[in-house]
Amino acid sequence: MTDQAETGRGGPEVSARLRLVGVLLLAAYLGLVGWVVLRPVDVGWTTPANLTPFDSVRYAFALGWPEGARQLAGGLLPLAPLGVLLPLAGGRTRARWLPSLLRTAGSTALIATALEILKSWAPGHVLNVDNLMLGTLGAGLVHLAVVPAARARAAALGRRDRTAVPAPAPSPLQTPFPSPFQNPRQNPLQAPRPLRPLETGRRGGLTGAQPLR
Structure with a gap:
């Protein structure tokens, strides 16, 4: 049947x-x-x-x-x-x-x-x-x-x-790699902090972008 x-x-x-x-x-x-x-x-x-x-x-x-x-x-x-x-x-x-x-x-x-x-x-x-x-x-x-x-x-x-079945937790193998512009002390699972705009130093040079504290 x-x-x-x-x-x-x-x-x-x-x-x-x-x-x-x-x-x-x-x-x-x-x-x-x-x-x-x-x-x-x-x-x-x-x-x-x-x-x-x-x-x-x-x-x-x-x-x-x-x-x-x-x-x-x-x-x-x-x-x-x-x-x-x-x-x-x-x-x-x-x-x-x-x-x-x-x-x-x-x-x-x-x-x-x-x-x-x-x-x-x-x-x-x-x-x-x-x-x-x-x-x-x-x-x-x-x-x-x-x-x-x-x-x-x-x-x-x-x-x-x-x-009603909950969504499965993400596997450790699916954890995204940290961005090269990300603070290495920051948790890779958290969103990256915004970067400061380029500033001009005292001697006219660019200091580079830094993450906001």
Whole structure:
């Protein structure tokens, strides 16, 4: 997922430690979701598989608003944290919101599809296309609500840290050589003292320029 073009435009810049934390959190959450979704359930009967988009949601709302809200939340919430965990594990601190959203939604759709296929083989579960669609939608909504603002905040903090870095001290090798007209007792790092104008001596001769005391 790393390429030179994205690196030049501020691509993967997350520290290795933070990216490792994101990968571990993502793996732990996927393990938890897999255990909850794929565990066998003892039921007396099951509904047929649903391959019509939002058919189960319409049926739930036909039974009442509480049942419809429960069905809707049950589809949106399980995969919603992937909207943050996937970009964190990917390691991008600065990216355009639309490509980032499409990457997150596509990855979530693949994960949801795999879970639905595996769930259809577990006892007491049936395939429901609404879980796939609602899970992808939930991850996309969380991504839009959190990730762009977090990346903008991180970019602002990075710019502030760069401007707060003090200028490096001059190296001893960069110290300028003293001028031949400079007082040898004067610090070479200080500005040279101004010279007196040429004056005429008592015998009409020029005394030469001398530094002001």
